[in-house]
Amino acid sequence: MPHTLHLFSSHLSRNNILTLKVFLGLTKTDPVAIWEYTDDREKASALLINADEEEGNLRLKEWASENKRQVLIAFSSRIEGFPPNVLVLPRPLRSVELIPVLQQASKQFLDFFQGQEEKGSQAKQLGGKAYSADVDPPVRRILDVLCGNQGRILKIVDKIARSVVFDISHRRYYAIDHVKMEIEDFLISPAVDAQIEEVDYSQLAKFIQNLQIYDLDVPLWAAVLTISNGRLFNGLSFTEFYRLNRWPDLKKLGQNPFHLKLATLLRRGGTVDYFADFLKAPVGDVIDYINACHTLNYLERQEKSILPAKVFEQKPSDTNTTVKRSLFSRIRSRLGI
Amino acid sequence: MKQVKFIFTGPPGAGKTTAIATISEFPPVSTDVFSTDGLAKVKEKTTVAMDFGQITLDNGQKIGLYGTPGQQRFKFMWDILIQGGLGLIILIDNRRPEPLKDLEIYLDNFADFINRTDAVIGVTCSDVKDTPTLDDYQEVLQRRGQIFPAFNIDARNKEDVLLLLNALLTCLEAS
Numbered sequence: 405m406p407h408t409l410h411l412f413s414s415h416l417s418r419n420n421i422l423t424l425k426v427f428l429g430l431t432k433t434d435p436v437a438i439w440e441y442t443d444d445r446e447k448a449s450a451l452l453i454n455a456d457e458e459e460g461n462l463r464l465k466e467w468a469s470e471n472k473r474q475v476l477i478a479f480s481s482r483i484e485g486f487p488p489n490v491l492v493l494p495r496p497l498r499s500v501e502l503i504p505v506l507q508q509a510s511k512q513f514l515d516f517f518q519g520q521e522e523k524g525s526q527a528k529q530l531g532g533k534a535y536s537a538d539v540d541p542p543v544r545r546i547l548d549v550l551c552g553n554q555g556r557i558l559k560i561v562d563k564i565a566r567s568v569v570f571d572i573s574h575r576r577y578y579a580i581d582h583v584k585m586e587i588e589d590f591l592i593s594p595a596v597d598a599q600i601e602e603v604d605y606s607q608l609a610k611f612i613q614n615l616q617i618y619d620l621d622v623p624l625w626a627a628v629l630t631i632s633n634g635r636l637f638n639g640l641s642f643t644e645f646y647r648l649n650r651w652p653d654l655k656k657l658g659q660n661p662f663h664l665k666l667a668t669l670l671r672r673g674g675t676v677d678y679f680a681d682f683l684k685a686p687v688g689d690v691i692d693y694i695n696a697c698h699t700l701n702y703l704e705r706q707e708k709s710i711l712p713a714k715v716f717e718q719k720p721s722d723t724n725t726t727v728k729r730s731l732f733s734r735i736r737s738r739l740g741i
Numbered sequence: 742m743k744q745v746k747f748i749f750t751g752p753p754g755a756g757k758t759t760a761i762a763t764i765s766e767f768p769p770v771s772t773d774v775f776s777t778d779g780l781a782k783v784k785e786k787t788t789v790a791m792d793f794g795q796i797t798l799d800n801g802q803k804i805g806l807y808g809t810p811g812q813q814r815f816k817f818m819w820d821i822l823i824q825g826g827l828g829l830i831i832l833i834d835n836r837r838p839e840p841l842k843d844l845e846i847y848l849d850n851f852a853d854f855i856n857r858t859d860a861v862i863g864v865t866c867s868d869v870k871d872t873p874t875l876d877d878y879q880e881v882l883q884r885r886g887q888i889f890p891a892f893n894i895d896a897r898n899k900e901d902v903l904l905l906l907n908a909l910l911t912c913l914e915a916s
Contacts, residue, residue: 648888649883649888650876650879650880650882650883650888651879651882651888651889651890651891653875653891653892654890654892654908655892655893655894655904659904661907664907664908664911665911665915667890668908668911668912668914668915669915671888671912671915672915728913729914731745731802732910732913732914734798734799734800734802735796735798735804735906735910736907736910737798737799738796738797738798738799738804739764739796739903739906739907740903741903741906741907741910
């Protein structure tokens with residue numbers, strides 16, 4: 405089953421964009437990736453930039469310095485003088501040159517996510533579930549410690565002496581009032597600066613004297629969404645098939661319409677790119693949600709390669725579906741939801 | 742022509758009539774009678790045929806809000822009421838002796854309808870009795886291989902009832 409990837413262009417002429425859209429149709433038979441055009445830069449897997457225009461060239465350099473996920477393709481009559489890892493598509497725009505460049509871009513993009521997985525498994529072997537970063541070294545945070553110690557009770561004191569007792573299997577924590585206000589900050593702070601002590605269940609009562617009990621799910625969910633930044637956590641893969649094992653309590657976790665839609669799609673399962681494509685949403689937003697569901701144990705995972713192709717088939721929309729959608733839309737409008 | 746409708750079901754006292762009243766554009770037409778069984782201790786009146794509320798869309802189309810009678814002995818009414826139903830809202834009263842079993846009863850009785858449409862679950866009175874928790878409800882669903890949106894709700898709160906309908910519509914839109 406090929407992946408669906410998206411191409412965004414910058415500083416290309418209208419004619420070149422029209423030609424490009426036609427040529428992208430030629431990738432429909434590609435076994436690895438089908439490319440589609442998008443106007444949403446965030447959603448794109450690759451960015452094609454006219455580097456022969458001064459402003460385009462500047463934009464290319466800027467994106468090359470900040471971009472860690474998307475493949476950059478310079479559209480130029482030059483073949484040299486570009487930042488490393490930038491692919492070059494020579495002028496004029498011809499399918500015979502575009503298709504090999506897109507194939508290279510597919511490989512680079514998919515390899516990037518594969519590389520994230522490998523980094524993840526290495527980090528796991530070292531005993532911690534560190535989060536991936538493509539250039540920065542992974543930071544092991546307090547929430548990583550909690551995820552790696554399911555079923556235990558931990559007392560953690562951070563570098564500014566905030567003390568919290570986490571009962572991870574019961575998804576709750578004990579703290580004094582003002583620490584509760586800062587709990588998300590506490591969860592995403594580096595674990596290296598913290599003192600961590602395992603608490604025996606029989607001694608829990610002693611440790612939590614004068615402390616209040618709070619629900620851990622809400623701050624954990626919020627903390628993950630804060631740090632996720634559109635990159636899959638280590639151990640998760642772009643090519644995996646994700647499905648909910650139970651419905652997240654979205655009333656408690658924050659009523660976000662996008663999360664509600666994603667939860668609905670995750671009920672029957674799919675891959676990251678399938679969800680993004682179905683909802684016409686940025687891949688990064690889908691990844692953030694997948695990371696949060698994974699951290700709170702709402703997900704089942706399966707390698708896509710072992711799944712039947714029909715799982716990914718979308719039903720064509722018929723008249724009945726269109727009528728129903730129109731009805732649902734009117735009901736929403738009437739109820740204000 | 743069958744009327745397009747949402748179906749509210751659940752055990753007696755779960756808040757079906759109240760939930761319908763919360764969003765209906767007129768007070769629900771109820772066919773309540775005085776309770777004569779054990780329910781009388783909890784609830785003075787109970788619904789024996791159905792509750793009926795309604796919302797009117799901008800094109801004039803009426804959407805029915807139907808509440809089924811709670812007691813299982815009125816099951817024959819359930820099959821009639823679901824005709825033309827868009828989806829099912831199951832309300833469970835957390836104060837009852839076996840609310841998890843209640844959920845299973847309604848999932849089983851409406852299984853065919855749910856398979857054709859979809860369902861959401863609203864747990865009421867969890868502020869009065871906090872167990873079972875939503876996780877316990879989800880475990881029941883997990884064991885049955887089902888995943889449905891479930892929320893703690895107050896049937897008197899319009900936002901909560903709209904949350905259920907929003908989740909149900911989102912599920913229907915994705916199917």
